[in-house]
Amino acid sequence: MRTGGGRRQEADGRERVGPRGAARRRGGFPVSRHQQRPATSTPQIRRSEDPPRRVAYEAIAAVHRDDAYANLVLPTMLTEVGLAGRDAAFATELVYGTLRQRGTLDAVLASAANREVARIDPPARDALRLGAYQLLFLRVPAHAAVSSTVGLVKSVAPGATGFANAVLRQVATKGFEEWLVELAPAQADDPVGHLALVHSHPAWVVRAFADALGGDLTEVAQALAEDNAPAPVHLCARPGRADAVDLADEVGGEPGAFSPYAVYLSGGAPGNLPAIGQRRAHVQDEGSQLVTLALADAPVAEGPAQRWLDLCAGPGGKAALLGGLAAERGATVTAVEIAEHRARLVEQAVRGLPVAVVNEDGRAVGRGAELPAGQFDRVLVDAPCTGLGALRRRPEVRWRRSPGDLPELARLQRELLVAAIEAARPGGVVGYVTCSPHLVETQVSLSEARRRSPHRTELLDAREYLPAGMPGLGDGPTVQLWPHRHGTDAMFVALLRRG
Numbered sequence: 001m002r003t004g005g006g007r008r009q010e011a012d013g014r015e016r017v018g019p020r021g022a023a024r025r026r027g028g029f030p031v032s033r034h035q036q037r038p039a040t041s042t043p044q045i046r047r048s049e050d051p052p053r054r055v056a057y058e059a060i061a062a063v064h065r066d067d068a069y070a071n072l073v074l075p076t077m078l079t080e081v082g083l084a085g086r087d088a089a090f091a092t093e094l095v096y097g098t099l100r101q102r103g104t105l106d107a108v109l110a111s112a113a114n115r116e117v118a119r120i121d122p123p124a125r126d127a128l129r130l131g132a133y134q135l136l137f138l139r140v141p142a143h144a145a146v147s148s149t150v151g152l153v154k155s156v157a158p159g160a161t162g163f164a165n166a167v168l169r170q171v172a173t174k175g176f177e178e179w180l181v182e183l184a185p186a187q188a189d190d191p192v193g194h195l196a197l198v199h200s201h202p203a204w205v206v207r208a209f210a211d212a213l214g215g216d217l218t219e220v221a222q223a224l225a226e227d228n229a230p231a232p233v234h235l236c237a238r239p240g241r242a243d244a245v246d247l248a249d250e251v252g253g254e255p256g257a258f259s260p261y262a263v264y265l266s267g268g269a270p271g272n273l274p275a276i277g278q279r280r281a282h283v284q285d286e287g288s289q290l291v292t293l294a295l296a297d298a299p300v301a302e303g304p305a306q307r308w309l310d311l312c313a314g315p316g317g318k319a320a321l322l323g324g325l326a327a328e329r330g331a332t333v334t335a336v337e338i339a340e341h342r343a344r345l346v347e348q349a350v351r352g353l354p355v356a357v358v359n360e361d362g363r364a365v366g367r368g369a370e371l372p373a374g375q376f377d378r379v380l381v382d383a384p385c386t387g388l389g390a391l392r393r394r395p396e397v398r399w400r401r402s403p404g405d406l407p408e409l410a411r412l413q414r415e416l417l418v419a420a421i422e423a424a425r426p427g428g429v430v431g432y433v434t435c436s437p438h439l440v441e442t443q444v445s446l447s448e449a450r451r452r453s454p455h456r457t458e459l460l461d462a463r464e465y466l467p468a469g470m471p472g473l474g475d476g477p478t479v480q481l482w483p484h485r486h487g488t489d490a491m492f493v494a495l496l497r498r499g
């Protein structure tokens, strides 16, 4: 990709590089200026500081230093600094690309620096990652990538200027492919390690994808590659309030391939669209729409189908779609969310729809009038999970999650699904959904909950409630969607009917 940022940097001609060895060091490593700054503040940035790269650095530093989320912190910084158009696009590419490619970049930097990346002071480390990303993944001229990064290091970690200059010059001696040949384990010897380095994912995530894809490593590579591509924005045209074809015309997008409510947006900031402000549409991955529609369409056994429950509703995307469908079908929805601030987000998302929001623990079914046992015709459990199915949208999540998160999440998933089955009436339908393809969170949580529930459940074939002719749905009865197969996040859905 050729960037405006690269050309501008050349025109700046900033080749000033701090003297080697002039660094102020502590314990042999550059001293950080950043450790004292309050969390996620946007600094004053001067025009001469190359604002897109500086904003990108600040966003990446906030992600690593403050556990911030790039998709939340970056838009705020862009607005505060007043970056728009090509500058904003360049800063966004730098942030998302650098965070996604962190694993591969760190391997290259460790080799170039001849030291563990963990032993480089964080401000210098983040600036080096940004510089190495430009060198290896963007067509920014090498001298521009090096000089702009050294300029950045001079500002954020002055003691590391000479070090950064030397490391980046070493990185620039080879292209990405040459570095891979040198650093990646041979595919035949260590297929997981090979894919992990080539596609910049932790090895445990590569293994999880391989398990979920039946060990087909060609497909695993495709799935990993999708996580490193910019994710398209999907809109959901709200039932009864917008038609997807008309909405696509209005926003210059395209109707979705599978969900009758989906619109693919070609670019731009969806928050500025009148359709979003007027609540005719909301931002929602097409896979999330499909699993919600599957629950809404699966047949209940006899009796009414008007009382619906969303047991994990925050921030409210699926509750809003369920609410729109409920309004058309004469049903009502109870939307439960344990976190108060997220329950408030659900209230905003469902305003004007027949949805009652309850700020409660979803496991409290049967303990109060708002969450009675055995009364709901349809119950959705969109369970808290690792989020490994949405790595293309959350570039930092693959590095933040670990296998150690699984036992607690799996317990919560199991308890929530047991509660959901309890909440369903006999003959009612329960949809168990995760935004993760990890088998522990999908099949294991599902089978454990069914085993522990005092109620008998029948698994419906979820494929029957996804669009006819949709490819790549597997052998059933559960369905795992994938970005590389369906263009959706990797959502999992199981549909159960209570006996």
Ligand SMILES: C[S@@+](CC[C@H](N)C(=O)[O-])C[C@H]1O[C@@H](n2cnc3c(N)ncnc32)[C@H](O)[C@@H]1O
Residues within 6 Å of the ligand: 288, 311, 312, 313, 314, 315, 316, 317, 318, 319, 336, 337, 338, 339, 342, 360, 361, 362, 363, 382, 383, 384, 385, 412, 416
């Ligand atoms: C995957 S998110 C749900 C996303 C939501 N369905 C949507 O489409 O916008 C899981 C949600 O469950 C909530 N949660 C976690 N534990 C819960 C519990 N015990 N009871 C109810 N909600 C819970 C989390 O706070 C989080 O908002």
